[in-house]
Amino acid sequence: MLMQISEPGQTPEPHQRKLAVGIDLGTTNSLVATVRNGSAQTLADIDGAHLLPSVVLYGEEASIEVGEKALAGASSDPVNTLMSIKRLMGRSFADVTDVTGVKMSPYELLDLGQDMVKIRTRAGDVSPVQVSAEILKSLGQRAEETLGGELTGVVITVPAYFDDAQRQATKDAARIAGLNVLRLLNEPTAAAVAYGLDQQDEVAVAVFDLGGGTFDVSVLQLTKGVFEVLATGGDSALGGDDFDHALAQWFVAEHKLDSLDVFQQRSLLTAARQAKEQLSSANEVELALADISSTLSRQQFNDLVDPLIDKAIRACKRAVRDAKLRSDDIHNVVMVGGSTRVPRVRERVAEWFGREPLIDLDPDKVVALGAALQADQLVGNRSGDEMLLLDVIPLSLGIETMGGLTEKIIHRNTTIPVAMAQEFTTFKDGQTAMAIHVVQGERELIDDCRSLARFELQGIPPMVAGAARIKVMFQVDADGLLRVSAREESTGSESRIEVKPAYGLSDTDIADMLQQSWASAADDKEARALREQQIEAEGLLQALSAALLKDGEAMLSEDEQRELLAKMEVLHREREQGSVASIAKHIEIVGKASEVFAERRMDASINQALAGRRVDEI
Amino acid sequence: MSEFNPRENYFALLAVPQSYEVNQADLSRRYRELQREAHPDRFAGASERERLRAVQYSSQINEAYETLVSPTRRAAYLLKLAGIDSDMSSTTFRDPEFLMQQMQLREELSELQSASDPEAALDAFYRDLDAAADQQKSIFSASYLEQQFDESLASYAKLQFLEKLRSEAELKESELLDY
Numbered sequence: 001m002l003m004q005i006s007e008p009g010q011t012p013e014p015h016q017r018k019l020a021v022g023i024d025l026g027t028t029n030s031l032v033a034t035v036r037n038g039s040a041q042t043l044a045d046i047d048g049a050h051l052l053p054s055v056v057l058y059g060e061e062a063s064i065e066v067g068e069k070a071l072a073g074a075s076s077d078p079v080n081t082l083m084s085i086k087r088l089m090g091r092s093f094a095d096v097t098d099v100t101g102v103k104m105s106p107y108e109l110l111d112l113g114q115d116m117v118k119i120r121t122r123a124g125d126v127s128p129v130q131v132s133a134e135i136l137k138s139l140g141q142r143a144e145e146t147l148g149g150e151l152t153g154v155v156i157t158v159p160a161y162f163d164d165a166q167r168q169a170t171k172d173a174a175r176i177a178g179l180n181v182l183r184l185l186n187e188p189t190a191a192a193v194a195y196g197l198d199q200q201d202e203v204a205v206a207v208f209d210l211g212g213g214t215f216d217v218s219v220l221q222l223t224k225g226v227f228e229v230l231a232t233g234g235d236s237a238l239g240g241d242d243f244d245h246a247l248a249q250w251f252v253a254e255h256k257l258d259s260l261d262v263f264q265q266r267s268l269l270t271a272a273r274q275a276k277e278q279l280s281s282a283n284e285v286e287l288a289l290a291d292i293s294s295t296l297s298r299q300q301f302n303d304l305v306d307p308l309i310d311k312a313i314r315a316c317k318r319a320v321r322d323a324k325l326r327s328d329d330i331h332n333v334v335m336v337g338g339s340t341r342v343p344r345v346r347e348r349v350a351e352w353f354g355r356e357p358l359i360d361l362d363p364d365k366v367v368a369l370g371a372a373l374q375a376d377q378l379v380g381n382r383s384g385d386e387m388l389l390l391d392v393i394p395l396s397l398g399i400e401t402m403g404g405l406t407e408k409i410i411h412r413n414t415t416i417p418v419a420m421a422q423e424f425t426t427f428k429d430g431q432t433a434m435a436i437h438v439v440q441g442e443r444e445l446i447d448d449c450r451s452l453a454r455f456e457l458q459g460i461p462p463m464v465a466g467a468a469r470i471k472v473m474f475q476v477d478a479d480g481l482l483r484v485s486a487r488e489e490s491t492g493s494e495s496r497i498e499v500k501p502a503y504g505l506s507d508t509d510i511a512d513m514l515q516q517s518w519a520s521a522a523d524d525k526e527a528r529a530l531r532e533q534q535i536e537a538e539g540l541l542q543a544l545s546a547a548l549l550k551d552g553e554a555m556l557s558e559d560e561q562r563e564l565l566a567k568m569e570v571l572h573r574e575r576e577q578g579s580v581a582s583i584a585k586h587i588e589i590v591g592k593a594s595e596v597f598a599e600r601r602m603d604a605s606i607n608q609a610l611a612g613r614r615v616d617e618i
Numbered sequence: 619m620s621e622f623n624p625r626e627n628y629f630a631l632l633a634v635p636q637s638y639e640v641n642q643a644d645l646s647r648r649y650r651e652l653q654r655e656a657h658p659d660r661f662a663g664a665s666e667r668e669r670l671r672a673v674q675y676s677s678q679i680n681e682a683y684e685t686l687v688s689p690t691r692r693a694a695y696l697l698k699l700a701g702i703d704s705d706m707s708s709t710t711f712r713d714p715e716f717l718m719q720q721m722q723l724r725e726e727l728s729e730l731q732s733a734s735d736p737e738a739a740l741d742a743f744y745r746d747l748d749a750a751a752d753q754q755k756s757i758f759s760a761s762y763l764e765q766q767f768d769e770s771l772a773s774y775a776k777l778q779f780l781e782k783l784r785s786e787a788e789l790k791e792s793e794l795l796d797y
Contacts, residue, residue, distance in 0.1 A: 153662065182662045225650075318792075321791075378662040378663075390657070417676045417680065418677050419677035475673065476677075
């Protein structure tokens with residue numbers, strides 16, 4: 001063991017400093033940050049990467065890869081490579097099927113009715129909570145290795161609009177990952193904290209967060225270290241990826257390419273993304289796919305993305321109005337998310353708010369940095385200039401009343417924690433039980449709101465109708481999480497119950513999941529994994545056979561054809577008799593062997609498109 | 619946290635004089651002081667029981683502050699302290715002047731859609747609404763001070779009506795301005 005030497009007067013009692021980190025659990029990327037030597041900094045992995053792609057790959061033999069390694073599986077094993085999982089947190093199947101990005105995801109979502117959706121993988125059916133737990137676990141390990149000790153606690157950020165179910169799911173994920181959650185912090189609040197805006201006297205701040213696939217805007221009021229979220233808004237289907245798509249569409253239209261296959265689309269999108277990034281500094285770039293290319297000026301790019309930025313600006317207008325402010329009341333605009341690096345975005349934001357946005361901190365890291373500052377304070381490392389982060393509840397909480405209507409108990413934008421009591425009575429003589437349905441949302445009709453919990457209050461002493469006084473307490477804690485309890489008051493008989501909303505995970509669920517994450521893959525998981533590999537192999541073989549039938553003669557030499565067919569033959573055999581691992585291996589072999597073929601088909605289809613254009617032009 | 623007593627009168631808790639007129643700056647200063655002591659974040663490392671207590675205290679401070687900061691809720695709370703039931707569900711008005719004002723405001727609201735500049739018309743409507751509310755607030759304040767609680771109760775009811783109009787206008791606003 002190394003002896004620790006500390007000089008007198010320097011870092012007094014270093015062992016008293018507790019290790020705490022902030023975690024930005026993002027849709028696309030996640031980060032972990034801590035306060036060291038008085039300043040917040042993000043922690044890198046052993047390869048020096050700060051961003052951890054929020055991707056989990058359930059590999060063979062119960063292996064689980066997270067981040068960059070998992071990302072590699074996105075093309076070879078899309079069914080078991082789970083991305084953008086944050087969109088599924090605390091959501092039922094019905095909630096997510098109309099969310100962009102999820103609908104198009106290659107994996108199989110399981111409809112579990114009111115309960116949170118699950119994803120079918122070779123490791124069995126996994127909950128989004130488990131997937132997020134893997135990401136959190138990986139970041140927690142990174143932090144403990146870097147900081148050389150056990151973490152006392154973590155602050156995890158969530159979007160300001162996250163409802164109870166989504167917050168609870170995030171907290172459960174941390175629990176499964178073995179992390180002690182000090183606080184769930186709203187992302188925009190974290191961003192404002194990172195900029196030290198809490199030191200100011202009384203200012204309104206807008207946080208403009210444009211990520212890869214989502215856009216959020218929040219308006220905060222900061223008063224001497226007290227943060228209040230006044231309003232939030234955004235578009236859950238707007239992000240930098242849409243910029244890439246706009247560029248790709250433009251390119252396709254320019255060259256009249258009408259039938260790009262999946263591979264071509266992917267390379268075009270990659271090229272579009274690169275072009276977008278280069279245009280942040282260059283005035284002109286070349287966008288190319290195989291042997292065709294176009295020059296794109298920044299002005300052209302701006303024209304292409306302006307309609308998308310319009311959407312974001314409209315959401316800003318709405319959020320500012322919801323906060324009962326005007327654009328010139330906003331003292332600071334904080335930029336968050338990689339897509340705010342696009343100069344046009346900054347221009348338009350500066351134009352609408354009438355002031356230059358804050359861009360000094362890395363927009364990818366700013367949320368994690370703020371969370372780290374808060375974590376540092378919560379474990380007691382920081383004293384004196386204490387800030388107080390008062391969040392509000394993003395959506396109203398209510399209960400179902402007669403006729404399928406909602407009665408709001410706690411209104412949205414109420415500062416939390418908050419407790420409200422509501423009295424109910426019986427409507428029948430001798431009634432001893434009463435059903436209570438708790439919902440979250442702004443709409444009048446119960447069906448338009450999110451159902452949080454249904455519970456039956458039992459043991460009411462028999463009385464005449466209307467005599468019982470049942471007091472139901474709704475308590476929302478500082479993380480925005482709800483607890484409901486009830487008590488019959490008139491008789492003093494305390495039939496008290498505690499309700500944890502139903503959509504989340506019960507303590508037994510969590511225990512099971514913990515167990516599962518330790519236990520080796522169960523047999524039924526193995527069987528399912530095998531079936532999935534078989535299906536994948538089948539799909540690949542079918543697609544290749546069809547392509548060979550059509551273009552094999554023209555595009556491959558006899559030797560090449562023979563070689564590919566031989567490998568397909570092996571895969572076919574493996575599909576019938578092989579193990580999960582051997583099928584996967586041969587899927588990969590065939591995939592590799594067919595790459596040349598795929599490339600030539602791509603070139604040919606582009607040439608064909610070009611030829612077609614020439615004919616048109618004549 | 620020794621000085622905190624959740625059963626205390628909200629005005630006493632937030633250290634402002636018990637009257638309809640409140641100094642907003644004093645109110646929010648005291649509110650922040652209390653939350654700095656009681657907020658669950660201050661008990662992040664404490665036992666489960668202490669944390670639960672902090673959640674309860676902090677909730678009560680929030681409740682007190684939000685009651686006093688809102689002109690309508692503050693009025694209702696003052697009436698309650700004076701022992702007056704402010705449940706307005708069956709109130710009818712015999713005040714022709716107020717009825718007239720209500721009708722005018724409703725008309726203004728319904729005409730918003732066809733206005734040439736709806737945004738400007740909305741702003742004008744909010745101004746009228748504010749003026750009407752200010753009038754009721756000063757009536758409430760004066761009558762409460764003189765313990766003319768019937769009058770206070772009537773102006774409180776009118777405030778509630780005006781508030782309802784405001785939320786209707788806000789709904790219309792989001793329809794009108796397409797967001």
